[in-house]
Amino acid sequence: MLALVVAHLVVAAVLPLVSRRSRRAAFGVAAVLPAATLVWGFAHLDAALGPGLEETVTWSAALDLELGFRLDALGLVMIVLVGGLGALILAYSAWYFGKDSRDAPRNSALLLAFAGAMLGLVLADDLLTLYVFWELTSIASFLLVGQGGLHRANRRAAVQALLVTVFGGLAMLLGIVFVGESAGTYRISEIVAAPPPGGVAATGVALILVGALTKSAQAPFHPWLPAAMAAPTPVSAYLHAASMVKAGVVLVGRLSPGFADRAEWWVPIAVLGLVTMLIGGWRALHETDLKRLLAFGTVSQLGFLMVLFGSGDRIGEVAALTMLLAHGLFKAPLFMVVGIVDKVTGTREVGALSGLGRRLPGLAVAAVLAAASMAGVPFLLGFLGKEAAFEAFVHQGGARGWVLALGLLAGSVLTVAYSARFLWGAFADKPGVEPVDPRRPAAGLLAPTWTAAIAGLVLGSVPPLVNALAQPYAEAYPATDATEADYHLALWHGLSLPLLFSVVALAGGLALHVGRDRITGVHRALRHPLSAQRGYETAVAGLERAATQVTGRVQVGSLPVYLGVLLCTVLVLPGVALVTGGTWPQDQSLVSSLLQLPLGLIVVAAALALTRVRRRFTAVLLVGAIGYGIGGLFVVDGAPDLALAQFLVETLTLVAFVFVLRRLPAHFDTQNGTGSSPDAKPHRGVQLRKAALATVTGVFVAVAGVVLTGARQQPPAASGEFVARAPEAGADNVIAAILVDFRALDTVGEITVLLIAAAGTASLVLATRFDRKREAGGGTPEHEREVLG
Amino acid sequence: MSNREPVPFAQWDEPEGEWTLPGACPVRSNRTLMLEAAARFLFPTVLVFSVYLLIVGHYAPGGGFPGGLVAGLAFVLRYIAGGESEGAEIGSRFVVRPPVLMGLGLLVAVVSALAPAAFGAPVLASAKVSFDIPLIGTVDLVSSLLIDIGVYLLIIGVVLDLLRSLGSGIERDAREAAGEEAGP
Numbered sequence: 027m028l029a030l031v032v033a034h035l036v037v038a039a040v041l042p043l044v045s046r047r048s049r050r051a052a053f054g055v056a057a058v059l060p061a062a063t064l065v066w067g068f069a070h071l072d073a074a075l076g077p078g079l080e081e082t083v084t085w086s087a088a089l090d091l092e093l094g095f096r097l098d099a100l101g102l103v104m105i106v107l108v109g110g111l112g113a114l115i116l117a118y119s120a121w122y123f124g125k126d127s128r129d130a131p132r133n134s135a136l137l138l139a140f141a142g143a144m145l146g147l148v149l150a151d152d153l154l155t156l157y158v159f160w161e162l163t164s165i166a167s168f169l170l171v172g173q174g175g176l177h178r179a180n181r182r183a184a185v186q187a188l189l190v191t192v193f194g195g196l197a198m199l200l201g202i203v204f205v206g207e208s209a210g211t212y213r214i215s216e217i218v219a220a221p222p223p224g225g226v227a228a229t230g231v232a233l234i235l236v237g238a239l240t241k242s243a244q245a246p247f248h249p250w251l252p253a254a255m256a257a258p259t260p261v262s263a264y265l266h267a268a269s270m271v272k273a274g275v276v277l278v279g280r281l282s283p284g285f286a287d288r289a290e291w292w293v294p295i296a297v298l299g300l301v302t303m304l305i306g307g308w309r310a311l312h313e314t315d316l317k318r319l320l321a322f323g324t325v326s327q328l329g330f331l332m333v334l335f336g337s338g339d340r341i342g343e344v345a346a347l348t349m350l351l352a353h354g355l356f357k358a359p360l361f362m363v364v365g366i367v368d369k370v371t372g373t374r375e376v377g378a379l380s381g382l383g384r385r386l387p388g389l390a391v392a393a394v395l396a397a398a399s400m401a402g403v404p405f406l407l408g409f410l411g412k413e414a415a416f417e418a419f420v421h422q423g424g425a426r427g428w429v430l431a432l433g434l435l436a437g438s439v440l441t442v443a444y445s446a447r448f449l450w451g452a453f454a455d456k457p458g459v460e461p462v463d464p465r466r467p468a469a470g471l472l473a474p475t476w477t478a479a480i481a482g483l484v485l486g487s488v489p490p491l492v493n494a495l496a497q498p499y500a501e502a503y504p505a506t507d508a509t510e511a512d513y514h515l516a517l518w519h520g521l522s523l524p525l526l527f528s529v530v531a532l533a534g535g536l537a538l539h540v541g542r543d544r545i546t547g548v549h550r551a552l553r554h555p556l557s558a559q560r561g562y563e564t565a566v567a568g569l570e571r572a573a574t575q576v577t578g579r580v581q582v583g584s585l586p587v588y589l590g591v592l593l594c595t596v597l598v599l600p601g602v603a604l605v606t607g608g609t610w611p612q613d614q615s616l617v618s619s620l621l622q623l624p625l626g627l628i629v630v631a632a633a634l635a636l637t638r639v640r641r642r643f644t645a646v647l648l649v650g651a652i653g654y655g656i657g658g659l660f661v662v663d664g665a666p667d668l669a670l671a672q673f674l675v676e677t678l679t680l681v682a683f684v685f686v687l688r689r690l691p692a693h694f695d696t697q698n699g700t701g702s703s704p705d706a707k708p709h710r711g712v713q714l715r716k717a718a719l720a721t722v723t724g725v726f727v728a729v730a731g732v733v734l735t736g737a738r739q740q741p742p743a744a745s746g747e748f749v750a751r752a753p754e755a756g757a758d759n760v761i762a763a764i765l766v767d768f769r770a771l772d773t774v775g776e777i778t779v780l781l782i783a784a785a786g787t788a789s790l791v792l793a794t795r796f797d798r799k800r801e802a803g804g805g806t807p808e809h810e811r812e813v814l815g
Numbered sequence: 816m817s818n819r820e821p822v823p824f825a826q827w828d829e830p831e832g833e834w835t836l837p838g839a840c841p842v843r844s845n846r847t848l849m850l851e852a853a854a855r856f857l858f859p860t861v862l863v864f865s866v867y868l869l870i871v872g873h874y875a876p877g878g879g880f881p882g883g884l885v886a887g888l889a890f891v892l893r894y895i896a897g898g899e900s901e902g903a904e905i906g907s908r909f910v911v912r913p914p915v916l917m918g919l920g921l922l923v924a925v926v927s928a929l930a931p932a933a934f935g936a937p938v939l940a941s942a943k944v945s946f947d948i949p950l951i952g953t954v955d956l957v958s959s960l961l962i963d964i965g966v967y968l969l970i971i972g973v974v975l976d977l978l979r980s981l982g983s984g985i986e987r988d989a990r991e992a993a994g995e996e997a998g999p
Contacts, residue, residue: 085932666876674884678974681891685981689989758874765878766959770939773962774924777969781917784973788914791980 027081027095027149030066031159034059034142038135045131052131053120056138060112063145067097067105074102075498078215080151094152094213099499100279103347104148104272107354111268112141114474118362119260121470122369129173129258137264140166144269148276153202153212156277157195160241163270164191170265171257183253186562190240190250198237204230218284218502228290234281235294242274242328245302249559252309252321259365262317267324267357272350275328279335279346283502286338295336296426300433302329307440311542312549316364316374316452320357323400323444327353330437333430334415339422340510343500345414348492348515352407352482356399359478360448363393366471367452370464376451381461383453389467390453395479399486401445401535402438402528407486409528410515412438416524421509435527442535447542489515586716593723601726604733611736621662629655637717640693646683650676667761847896854896861889869967873955879963883970890971894978913975920969927961 037059045052073079079097086092097105116137123130143162150156165188172184206212208230209222221227243251254266265271278295285291306326313319331353334346366389367382368374383390399406402413419431455461485492493515505511519525538545617623632651639645653676660669765773865886872878931940941959948954 083932085929085938087937667878667881670876670881671884674881674888677888678884678891678977681888681895682977682981685977685985689985759872759876759878761876762872762878762963765880766962767939767941770928770941770959770962773966774928774939777921777924777966780973781921781969784917784976785914788976788980791984 027079027097028083028093030059030063031142031146031149034145035139038139038142041135041138042131045134049123049125049127049130049134050120052134053116053123056134056141057113057116057120059138060109060116060141063105063109063141064113067102067109070097071102073097075099075494091154092152093150093155095146095149095155096151096215097149099495100276100347101149103351103495103499104269104276105145106351107272108141108144108148108269111354111358111478112137112144112264114478115260115264115268115358115362118263118365118471118474121468122258122260122365132174133170133258133261136166136170137261140170140265140270144273147273151214153206153214153217156214157199157202160198160237160273161192161195163265163273164188164195164241167191167254167265167270170261171254173257177256179256183250183256187250187254189566190247190562194237194240194247197233201230201233201235201237205234206230214280218281221284228288231281231285231288232290232294234277235291238274238277239294239298239332240274241277242271242332243302243325244274244298244329244332245305246558246561248302248306248325249562251325252318253559255315255317255321259317259361259368262321263358263361263365266321267361268354271324271328272331272354275331275335275350278332279343279350282335282338282343286336286503292336292338295332296430299329299332299336300430300437302326302332303437304329304433304440307437307444308549310444311440311447311538312546314376314451316367316376316379316448317361319376319444319448319451320360320364323441323448324353324357326437326441326444327357327400330415330434333434334418337418337422337430338503339418340500340503340505341414341421341513342418343503344493344496344513344515345411345418347496347499348407348414349411351485351492351495352399352411355407355478355482355485356396359392359396359475359482360400362471362475362478363389363396363452366467366475367464369471370467371462373462376447377456377459379452379462380454380456380459382464384455385462385464386467388472389475390449392472392476392479393452394449395483397445397449399482401442402531404517405483405487407482407492410486410489410492410517412531413519413524413528414513414515416527417513417519417522420523420527431527435531438527438531439534439538442532443538443542446536446539450539487517489517590716590719593719597723597726600730604726604730608730608733608737610733614732614736619662622659625655625658625662628658642687642690642692642694643684645694646680646687649683650680653679667759850896854892858889858893861892862886865889865967869963870960872963873957873960879966880970882963883967884974886967886971887974887977890975890978894982911975913972913979916972916975917969918972920965920967920972922965923968924962924965927958927965931958 037055041052041056044055067074070079074097081095082092084092116134119130119133119137123133140163143159143166146159147156147163150159168184168188171180171187173180175181202212204226205217205222208224208227209217209220211217240247251266251271255262257266282291303326306322306324306329310319310322310326313322327349331346331349334342334349337343337346364374367379370386371379371382373379395406399408402409402411415434416431419427419434421427422430496515629652632648632655636645636648636652639648654673657669657672657676660666660672865882867882868877868885869879869882870877872882928939931942932938941957943958944956945953946956
């Protein structure tokens with residue numbers, strides 16, 4: 027499974043080479059892997075529906091880190107969405123982006139990379155593995171929504187999506203650590219089998235839930251999803267309808283078998299899920315942009331799925347898996363329809379489209395199939411899911427069951443209404459609106475749309491197919507009675523309450539649609555004192571204000587103040603520890619080699635002279651002298667590796683200093699700007715305070731150096747072991763063995779830090795150049811070239 | 816050479832030949848013959864020495880970090896002698912963008928760290944191959960040398976980036992500031 031995920035990422039990395047030849051071919055190549063994943067998934071059907079197919083790669087046994095994957099029924103359904111719909115949408119993209127589109131190379135590579143990350147997410151059986159892929163999908167979403175960064179709408183939407191989902195992701199990471207540590211394992215299957223008790227685990231579960239709710243756009247985090255519609259339509263269809271936004275729902279589905287009976291788990295899920303379903307449905311009724319209408323529909327359906335997956339009820343979970351599959355199979359083609367409408371008419375506005383149904387009947391039929399599945403019309407997959415959902419909560423009964431059942435009924439009424447509104451808005455003849463004159467849509471756009479829509483019809487007409495997938499998944503939940511144990515998806519359950527609910531939903535929804543003008547009037551009359559979007563904007567603006575204030579207070583722009591704060595911290599924290607806990611080593615001799623004396627004298631003399639100099643250049647040279655003196659001491663003490671590094675770094679520092687000195691005044695005294703005269707002396711008291719701080723810190727560092735070398739807890743044999751094992755690592759030089767073998771992880775970490783520091787320096791020096799010169803402005807090609815090298 | 820204009824006396828000691836590879840050095844009075852000539856000979860020598868340090872690291876003091884620093888200092892010498900050039904081609908006509916070099920270094924290090932996982936070994940595990948070369952003797956080739964090579968490349972990139980930002984960048988800033996003050 028890991029190989030499959032990595033293959034996605036590797037092919038995505040080389041895809042730009044294909045794009046250079048042909049942009050369509052790039053999408054074609056990209057579609058191969060998701061399709062292969064689908065085939066692979068069904069080749070392992072027996073294992074997936076039975077015990078599950080596991081794979082573990084222990085990549086760091088010492089840190090107990092592993093990549094754990096598991097293919098089960100839920101994973102298989104998600105593979106249908108990620109792989110199957112992914113292949114269709116990539117094929118669709120080949121025609122959606124033109125032959126010469128400049129966006130095509132980026133989108134093909136990113137979509138495939140996203141498919142890989144998403145595949146890893148749905149197969150992950152290890153919470154940390156899941157988290158890594160979780161954030162990768164967030165980043166892919168950011169890049170795909172942001173596109174080239176040319177348009178303000180794209181940038182704002184991308185940042186909002188990233189901020190909200192990464193906020194949730196970080197909360198989730200904390201929760202994962204809480205849950206994983208209290209359970210003693212990060213394996214999802216093991217955690218679910220023996221859910222950890224206690225307050226820490228409960229907090230962790232709640233934090234994980236924050237991640238799931240933000241990712242799946244649940245109220246009050248939902249506004250990022252409609253905003254993300256700024257992305258190209260295939261991206262919306264794939265990420266923001268079929269797969270990525272399902273991640274939160276899937277996570278809830280993975281963990282529910284262990285936590286569904288806990289109030290801190292099911293109460294927020296049920297309440298927020300239901301509220302989201304109603305808000306999303308209500309907002310969808312008033313959108314005039316077809317794509318935003320669908321986006322609010324997605325928000326609504328995600329709330330529905332959240333309620334189902336969190337129910338912990340046998341029938342409810344059957345409904346959950348069915349609706350998960352159904353939603354992908356109807357929402358993806360609906361988005362593709364919007365993309366085609368947009369392409370052939372140039373608009374997605376309800377008010378501007380008229381008579382499209384008669385001009386493009388084929389497209390209209392596909393849209394009707396998909397929208398009917400969304401509305402829950404019999405013989406379509408959505409109907410099976412909705413029936414099961416009603417059955418679950420009606421059967422469950424009690425206050426919880428009835429509230430949820432009636433809430434879902436209200437949500438379904440809204441769903442039917444906005445499904446009707448979508449079809450009416452896109453295809454109906456509207457009086458007083460000029461009929462549109464569409465171009466003929468390409469077959470490459472129509473074929474994937476039809477395939478997905480037909481799949482919903484076939485699966486909906488033959489219930490046993492989906493039943494075979496849904497039952498093994500739901501068996502994780504105990505059946506409380508015979509009705510639950512015997513429940514099967516079917517077109518006809520007899521005359522029953524759920525059937526009545528379905529009829530009410532369809533009739534009520536159509537009635538709402540007929541009275542749409544009056545409903546919109548009601549919507550306008552409501553003032554909306556609470557708005558989630560405004561909440562997000564207020565929060566971000568408040569954060570920025572707080573950051574500005576804190577920066578203003580903390581960053582005073584005076585190097586002596588910064589240094590003073592640093593040194594005082596050093597004195598207060600380790601200093602106190604040293605005074606209270608340190609012991610002077612017994613065998614500390616004053617001098618171990620005569621050569622240390624002249625070298626030490628050089629260092630001390632240079633340091634003393636440093637306090638008297640007025641020229642910056644002299645000061646830099648003296649600092650260099652101190653460094654070389656210390657390097658000499660390393661040589662005397664028999665540390666040639668250290669000395670070599672010290673000499674080289676000292677030289678480079680000297681050169682860097684000299685470079686910078688070219689832009690600084692020659693003397694220290696003129697630092698206060700042009701106003702003060704060159705020989706104005708700093709205030710005596712300030713000088714004394716600085717001298718005192720410097721002396722105390724210097725003494726502290728020296729004492730700490732001696733005390734800490736004596737504070738060895740492990741016997742020095744530990745380094746003896748290194749020496750003994752160095753030849754084993756192929757190095758006769760023990761230092762090299764430590765750097766690149768025993769402590770190689772540290773080395774890789776250090777060079778990463780170095781890279782970040784260098785990039786930061788270059789950005790600070792180069793990127794601000796154009797900001798200072800207003801007429802040139804940042805973001806010009808020259809500016810970009812300079813910053814990038 | 817014969818139909819050259821006579822050099823004014825005040826400029827008789829200013830070098831004219833292209834001693835440094837990038838060649839471009841607009842202000843002739845800023846050139847110093849000694850430094851340029853020395854850089855011309857030292858530059859390749861120091862680079863070879865840096866590679867020696869990189870390889871010898873497994874037997875004696877050295878390794879990727881000192882090796883990279885030494886190579887970087889060679890470029891610093893070239894920069895000081897050759898004057899400003901457009902960041903990317905400091906020290907040679909062979910243009911490598913410093914960020915690319917840094918990224919390449921990190922990539923080599925990380926990939927070589929992860930590679931053992933593909934063979935079922937733990938991450939960062941190393942393998943050793945010993946073979947005999949006539950006249951030189953037994954040579955150990957250790958896979959962890961790749962990490963050292965990554966460090967080496969990254970350090971060179973860091974130094975070149977330093978030359979680009981603090982070197983040429985500040986120089987250009989200073990010139991522009993001077994130009995603004997002199998201008999209207």
